Amino acid sequence: MSYHTEHIRNIALAGHAGVGKTTLFEALLHAGGVIQSMGSVERGSTQSDTDPQEKARSHSIDSCIASIDRDTCHINLIDTAGYPDFRGGALAAFAAVETVAVVVNAANGIEHGTRRIMEHARLRGLARLLVVNKIDAEGVNLQALVDALREEFGSECLPVNLPAQHAGTVLDCFFHRDGGTDFSSLAQAHQHILDQVVEINESTMGAYLDAGEDALTPQQLHDAFEQCLREGHLVPICFVSARTGAGVSELLDIFDRLLPNPTEANPPPFRNAHNRQLAVEPDPDAHVIADVFKVVNDPFVGKLSIFRVWQGTVRRDSQLYIDDNRKAFKVGHLFRPNAKSHVEIDQAIPGDIAAVAKVEDIHFDAVLHDSHEEDSIHLEPLHFPQPMFGLALEPRHKGQEQKLSQALSRLAEEDPCFRVEHHKELNETVIRGLSDLHLKIMLERMRDRYGVEVITKPPRIAYRETISNSAEGHHRHKKQTGGAGQFGEVFLRVDPLERGAGFEFVDAVKGGVIPGQFLPAIEKGVRQAMEIGAVAGYPLQDLRVTVYDGKYHPVDSKEVAFVAAGKKAFLDAVAKARPIVLEPIVDVEVAIPEPSVGDVTGGLAGKRARIMGTDAKRDGELVIKAQAPLAELTDYPTELKAMTGGRGRYSLDISHYEPVPPPVQRQLSEAWKPKLDED
The missing domain is CATH 3.30.230.10 (Ribosomal Protein S5; domain 2)
Incomplete structure (x- = not known):
C-alpha cells in the first residue's frame, strides 16, 4: 500500500498484566489480514511473544511492533508488556505514538497498571482510548465498570460503542444511535458523546445548537473528536472480546476513522541545545528528524535501532547523523519492523516507524537527522521509574570479565530501566532493575545469548x-x-x-x-x-x-x-x-484473597510499612495499599506466596526517600568501614 502521513495511525496497546493485550494484538492482526490464524499465548505461538523467556512464562517481556494496511490507513501497532517489572520498554513506546490504547480486563476492572499507564499517557499529551476486553467473561457488569472508569478517570470517559444484547457484536454509538444493548440505551450513549464532542469547538457547537445534529458533516465530527482527544477532553471507551473476535473489527474502524494521525496530534516535545521548544513539522520534504525509541540486539541482523520519523523522509542509501555527532553513517538497509520479521523498504515518511541495522553508535533516545549544520536537539525525555533493586556480580569463570562487560552493555542498550554501575572503590559491578524478576530475566538472557554465567551477591539497595x-x-x-x-x-x-x-x-x-x-x-x-x-x-x-x-x-x-x-x-x-543515610520508600499494592488479610497486613507492619488503605474487589479479593522501605521487601515474593497459598500478587513503585532509623544507619556504616579500609 502506498500511503501518506495523513493515513498513518501509531497506537500502543498498554495496561495491567493479564488484561489480554497480546491476544488483542493477535486478533487485530488477524482481523486486518496480516496473519491467517491467531496464535495463542499459552502455546507460545503469538506474533509478539517470540523470546524463549516470553514463551516459557506466557507473558510479554519486550514490546513488539507490527503494521496493518487497510484501504484508508496504515496502522503501526505496538504491543507492550504489562508486568511492572518490564515497564521500561512499554513507556519507551510512548515516544513513538499518538495514541495509547489502555486495555482493561472487564472481569478485574481498574488495576494498578491501568492508573499508572493512564497517567503516563496524560502527562505525555497523548490521546487515550480505554479498551474493555473480555466482555464475555462470566459475571461481568459492564455498566458498573463504565461507572468506575468515569469515577476514576473523569466524566470525559464515554463509550463510543456498546456490546449488543447477544454480546457477539459491538454497536457504534458515535455515528449511529439505534439498536439494543445489554446495559445502556444506544441513543442515550450517542447523545452523551455527541454533547461532549461538539462543545470543544465554538463553530461546531454553534452549528449543532442552530440546526441540530444533522447540520454536522462527518468531517466536522471527526475534527471535533480529534481535538477532544488531543486536549484530553474525551477518553473513548470501547468493548471487545479478543478471544472470540467480538468488537475487534469495530476497534480497527475506530483506529481508522477517529484516532489522530501524525498531522493532527499534539506537537512532539523536541528541544534544542538551549532547552527551548523546537518546532518539528511532519513535512516529508524538510530535514530529517527521527527519534530512536527501541534498540534490539538481533542474532541475525545485529544491532537493530528502531526509530519514529517526525520530520523529513529517510531513504535507503542516505546519510544520517546521530545527535550532534558530525560523523555521518549510511543507511545501507532500511527496515519496517513487523512482528517476527523485518521487511526491507525504500523510504520512511513522517509518522513511519522504521529501523536500521549494524550502526553501533546509535543508542536509545538518539536523535537521527540529515543536516550537518543542525543544532543539538533532543526529544523531551520520558519519565522512567528508578531501578531500585540491585545485585553485585562477577563472572563465574575467570577470563570472562571482558565478555561480561560487553554482555551487560548490550543488555543496557535495550532496556532504559536496566542500569550497570562499576564501583571502583569497592572493585564491584552492580546491576540495577525494577524488581528481582527483572534482574533474573536479564541474567538469563546474558547466559542464553552471550554465554556468560555469573555469581551474584545479596541485593544492594539504592540507599543515598x-x-x-x-x-x-x-x-x-x-x-x-x-x-x-x-x-x-x-x-x-x-x-x-x-x-x-x-x-x-x-x-x-x-x-x-x-x-x-x-x-x-x-x-x-x-x-x-x-x-x-x-x-x-x-x-x-x-x-x-x-x-x-x-x-x-x-x-x-x-x-x-x-x-x-x-x-x-x-x-x-x-x-x-550531620550526614544521614536515606532509604527508598515504595508504594506497595498487594492483591490477596480476603482470608489472608490478617497475615499480610501483619507481615507488612513488621516490615516498617504504613498501611494506607484497603479496597475490595470482585471474587472476595482485597487490595492493600501501603508504603514500605524497599530494603524490607527483598524476600517479599516468597513470603507473600507462603501467606496466600500462591494466590497473592503485588506491585511496587518508588515513592520517595526517607532517613533510615539510627540503628540501620549504624549497621550500614559499620558494614562499609571494613570495605573502605581494604580499598
Whole structure:
C-alpha cells in the first residue's frame, strides 16, 4: 500500500498484566489480514511473544511492533508488556505514538497498571482510548465498570460503542444511535458523546445548537473528536472480546476513522541545545528528524535501532547523523519492523516507524537527522521509574570479565530501566532493575545469548546519603616532590536542599583568590567525593556546595591539586553537617484473597510499612495499599506466596526517600568501614 502521513495511525496497546493485550494484538492482526490464524499465548505461538523467556512464562517481556494496511490507513501497532517489572520498554513506546490504547480486563476492572499507564499517557499529551476486553467473561457488569472508569478517570470517559444484547457484536454509538444493548440505551450513549464532542469547538457547537445534529458533516465530527482527544477532553471507551473476535473489527474502524494521525496530534516535545521548544513539522520534504525509541540486539541482523520519523523522509542509501555527532553513517538497509520479521523498504515518511541495522553508535533516545549544520536537539525525555533493586556480580569463570562487560552493555542498550554501575572503590559491578524478576530475566538472557554465567551477591539497595545541617569545610593540599610541587587550598560551605533537589555548585569566590580555571577542578573533586559517600558508601544528594575562599600558588597550583583540595574540604564539611543515610520508600499494592488479610497486613507492619488503605474487589479479593522501605521487601515474593497459598500478587513503585532509623544507619556504616579500609 502506498500511503501518506495523513493515513498513518501509531497506537500502543498498554495496561495491567493479564488484561489480554497480546491476544488483542493477535486478533487485530488477524482481523486486518496480516496473519491467517491467531496464535495463542499459552502455546507460545503469538506474533509478539517470540523470546524463549516470553514463551516459557506466557507473558510479554519486550514490546513488539507490527503494521496493518487497510484501504484508508496504515496502522503501526505496538504491543507492550504489562508486568511492572518490564515497564521500561512499554513507556519507551510512548515516544513513538499518538495514541495509547489502555486495555482493561472487564472481569478485574481498574488495576494498578491501568492508573499508572493512564497517567503516563496524560502527562505525555497523548490521546487515550480505554479498551474493555473480555466482555464475555462470566459475571461481568459492564455498566458498573463504565461507572468506575468515569469515577476514576473523569466524566470525559464515554463509550463510543456498546456490546449488543447477544454480546457477539459491538454497536457504534458515535455515528449511529439505534439498536439494543445489554446495559445502556444506544441513543442515550450517542447523545452523551455527541454533547461532549461538539462543545470543544465554538463553530461546531454553534452549528449543532442552530440546526441540530444533522447540520454536522462527518468531517466536522471527526475534527471535533480529534481535538477532544488531543486536549484530553474525551477518553473513548470501547468493548471487545479478543478471544472470540467480538468488537475487534469495530476497534480497527475506530483506529481508522477517529484516532489522530501524525498531522493532527499534539506537537512532539523536541528541544534544542538551549532547552527551548523546537518546532518539528511532519513535512516529508524538510530535514530529517527521527527519534530512536527501541534498540534490539538481533542474532541475525545485529544491532537493530528502531526509530519514529517526525520530520523529513529517510531513504535507503542516505546519510544520517546521530545527535550532534558530525560523523555521518549510511543507511545501507532500511527496515519496517513487523512482528517476527523485518521487511526491507525504500523510504520512511513522517509518522513511519522504521529501523536500521549494524550502526553501533546509535543508542536509545538518539536523535537521527540529515543536516550537518543542525543544532543539538533532543526529544523531551520520558519519565522512567528508578531501578531500585540491585545485585553485585562477577563472572563465574575467570577470563570472562571482558565478555561480561560487553554482555551487560548490550543488555543496557535495550532496556532504559536496566542500569550497570562499576564501583571502583569497592572493585564491584552492580546491576540495577525494577524488581528481582527483572534482574533474573536479564541474567538469563546474558547466559542464553552471550554465554556468560555469573555469581551474584545479596541485593544492594539504592540507599543515598545527604546532610541535615549546614557546615563549613577546609583543606590545604600541599605536595613537594623535588621539582614543581602541588598546591591548592579550598574553603567551602555545604547546605541541605529539599528531597529530590539534586546538587548545586556555587562559585562565591571574590578577589581572584582562586583563579576561575580551577573552579571546575574543585567541582570535580566534590563530585568524586559525592560518588564515594561519607557515611555508608552511598552517593550523596540534595545539597548545595558553595566555594567562597581559598589560596593558590602561581607555580605549584595545578588542576590535580584543587581536585584533591575540593574533595577533602567537602568531606570535612559533610562530617560536620550531620550526614544521614536515606532509604527508598515504595508504594506497595498487594492483591490477596480476603482470608489472608490478617497475615499480610501483619507481615507488612513488621516490615516498617504504613498501611494506607484497603479496597475490595470482585471474587472476595482485597487490595492493600501501603508504603514500605524497599530494603524490607527483598524476600517479599516468597513470603507473600507462603501467606496466600500462591494466590497473592503485588506491585511496587518508588515513592520517595526517607532517613533510615539510627540503628540501620549504624549497621550500614559499620558494614562499609571494613570495605573502605581494604580499598
